[in-house]
Amino acid sequence: MTTAATEDEVQDVLAAFNQLTPSIQEAMMSLFTTDSVPALQDSAGYAIARGEQRRLLGILKLNSVGLPSRKAGIFGTISRANHSCQPNAVFEFRGQDFCSLVAMRPLAVGDEVTISYIQESCLMLPINHRKSMLDTWNFDCRCPRCASIADDTRGRS
Secondary structure, three states, X not given: OHXXXXXXXXXXXXXHHHOOOHHHHHHHHOXXXXXXXXXXXXXXXXXXXXXXXXXXXXXXXXXXXXXXXXXXXXXXXXXXXXXXXXXXXXXXXXXXXXXXXXXXXXXXXXXXOEEOOOOHHXXXXXXXXXXXXXHOOOOOOOOHHHHOOOOOOOOOO
C-alpha cells in the first residue's frame, strides 16, 4: 500500500513538472543532485524512480525550501545559495508560498550570498556536531568557521 501511494506521489510530481514551461524545466534540471547523499535513499519515491524521474526527485530533495504551507518550493536563485555556518542571508517568508532571500548584514558587490542548511539554533554547536548534521546530506562544510583551527563555540556541547 505504501509503495502505491509513493508511486502516486512520484506521478504527481512528474505531472506538475511537465506543466512547467521548457525554460523553467531546464533551469530546474540544472540544479545540483547526486546519488551519493544518504538522505535521498530514504526519500519518498526516490528508490522506485529511474533515470530522469530519479534525477528530478533528487533535485527537488536537495534544492527545495520548506515553506510555511508545509509544502516545498524550488526557487531559481534561492535554491542555488550555498551553505555557511556563518551565513550572511536568511529566508524570509511572506504568506504560505512566497520566499525571498534577505541579507543579514551589508554585502559588497561580488560577495557570495550564503545561508545555513542546518537550523539556526544549531549554528552555535561545536564543529563536530554541525558536521555530523551535514553528513546526512554528504556535505563537507568548508566555511570560514569550519576551516578555522579554533572552535568559536566556546566549548559548548
